[in-house]
Amino acid sequence: MAAVTGGRIVPTVTPKLFTLVIPHINGKLLLGKKLRGFGQGYFNGFGGKVEAGETVEACARRELEEEACIQSTSMQHRGMLTFCFHDNPQPWQVHVFCVAAFRGEPGVTDEMEPLWFSPDSIPFDQMWADDRYWMPLFLAGKTFEGTFHFQDTHTLVEHTLREVDLLQLPAGPHQPTAVIVD
Numbered sequence: 001m002a003a004v005t006g007g008r009i010v011p012t013v014t015p016k017l018f019t020l021v022i023p024h025i026n027g028k029l030l031l032g033k034k035l036r037g038f039g040q041g042y043f044n045g046f047g048g049k050v051e052a053g054e055t056v057e058a059c060a061r062r063e064l065e066e067e068a069c070i071q072s073t074s075m076q077h078r079g080m081l082t083f084c085f086h087d088n089p090q091p092w093q094v095h096v097f098c099v100a101a102f103r104g105e106p107g108v109t110d111e112m113e114p115l116w117f118s119p120d121s122i123p124f125d126q127m128w129a130d131d132r133y134w135m136p137l138f139l140a141g142k143t144f145e146g147t148f149h150f151q152d153t154h155t156l157v158e159h160t161l162r163e164v165d166l167l168q169l170p171a172g173p174h175q176p177t178a179v180i181v182d
């Protein structure tokens with residue numbers, strides 16, 4: 001993809017889309033211990049890559065069901081996080097959802113082991129380095145946007161974070177585009 005700026009053609013890289021879904025009910029958070037794949041061993045919300053033809057919201061619902069065995073009955077889009085990795089030209093755009101109610105009983109899957117945490121026992125030392133920055137806004141019911149730069153995948157070197165009034169979801173079903181790196 002390329003953008004035209006002041007008569008010059010500037011190559012841009014379309015971010016890869018992800019979801020991150022966190023039930024927050026009666027003051028407690030449901031997080032999952034990742035049992036395999038990217039971020040194995042970390043506690044995180046539930047989520048994953050948005051598939052071709054899928055909306056971001058549909059991905060959030062699907063991942064919650066696949067990874068925690070529950071179905072959201074009340075979900076709110078609360079954050080947009082951009083992760084930039086020094087060794088990867090394609091940034092990740094992660095849409096964070098808060099689940100206020102669900103059907104079913106959280107259960108362990110081959111990917112995640114769900115556990116409830118009170119706000120003062122969130123295991124930040126076993127979580128992604130960005131989580132400790134935006135989680136207070138999430139817990140306070142705020143809507144937020146942030147960009148986090150990682151070196152060597154796990155080392156956070158720089159970030160920006162701000163509250164926003166409104167977040168925009170990408171319109172319609174996801175249509176991945178080829179990454180062009182200049």
Ligand SMILES: CNc1ncnc2c1ncn2[C@@H]1O[C@H](COP(=O)(O)OP(=O)(O)OP(=O)(O)O)[C@@H](O)[C@H]1O
Pocket residue numbers: 018019020021037038039044045046047048049050083094128129130131150
């Ligand atoms: C760098 N700092 C980060 N901080 C907080 N959360 C992060 C994160 N980096 C990735 N995440 C989340 O981790 C999940 C990975 O998803 P991931 O398992 O790779 O996707 P998916 O389930 O589609 O893949 P498989 O089908 O298992 O290969 C996904 O929710 C994504 O938002």
